[in-house]
Amino acid sequence: MEKRYIGIDLGGTKIAAGLVDDNGNILKKVSTPTLAYRPAEEIVDDMARLVKELCGEFSLSPSDIEFLGVGTPGIANTETGCVDFCSSLPFVRYPLVSVLKEKTGIADVDIENDANAAAKAEQVAGAAKGARDAVMITLGTGVGGGVIINNKIYSGCNFSAGELGHIVIQKDGRECKCGRKGCWETYSSATGLILTTREKMAIRRDSMMWTLCDNDLDKVNGRTAFTAMRAGDEAAKDVVDEYVDYLVCGLVNIINIFEPEVLVIGGGISGEGDKLLDLILAPALRQRYSARSEKRTEIKIATLGNNAGIIGAAYLRK
DSSP: OOOEEEEEEEOSSEEEEEEEOTTSOEEEEEEEEOOTTSOHHHHHHHHHHHHHHHHHHTTOOGGGEEEEEEEESSEEETTTTEEEEOSSSSOEEEOHHHHHHHHHOOSOEEEEEHHHHHHHHHHHHSTTTTOSSEEEEEESSSEEEEEEETTEEOOTTTTOOOOGGGSBSSTTOSBOTTSOBSBTHHHHSHHHHHHHHHHHHHHOTTOHHHHHTTTOGGGOOTTHHHHHHHTTOHHHHHHHHHHHHHHHHHHHHHHHHHOOSEEEEESGGGGGTHHHHHHHHHHHHHHSTTTTSSSOOEEEEOSSGGGHHHHHHHTTTO
């Protein structure tokens, strides 16, 4: 019988679980709302229910599952199996591994930070497949990160390494929710891009960007400036140029620190695909410390999309 794995992508709004085969294919995916205001025990009950639903669909017993992995927000302590802290869920030193083992009957269970799990997925089955050393960043509401060194997730001494969005790229710059100022996240996340767009629109009332958002600043999104730029709008080009400058600054910092074989870009803004790569590749490769070296970091767009969390969690042992 082929090996079967289950990965759970635990989010603040949705719990998604999938049965995964040895080739990284999701055979079946199920989900349920997280309802994060509930006690931790109720959330874990739903996680176990999804696992049992997947097993039942394929007539599998707990012993048929090679491994159950969970990608969770917050600090996932892989030594104790506890979620030490999560700002979006009611987990404080919560023994998630032992509770899931008891509720599912699956013997081998582990947890990992969700961004790290997504990075692992891209390294095992996605854009960085075959690379021993890889870094993934996600450009979404914030800037997340995951670091793979010698095929292993690097999580640091306290299991919270890889918070790449919180490197400072503008001293005394925009205030960040982490308490610092000028974090990369405040400029290169979708939230940061939207703020930059609104700032430019406020001084350029003639910009096409106003038309794209129906003259309502609340309707500005991460695509507004890119769409207007491609239509020839000068103010939008200024926004995108500024965004790319900050994005490249952070990317080069990461390349200089880790020199990964592959740097993967995921998250909502990565939906710009090759158009985004066309803007960042040349300046990023030119500015890196190792610019004169023949070997260089490849910068790629993530390929697994919303499935990365499930695949990465299922493949934590890979």
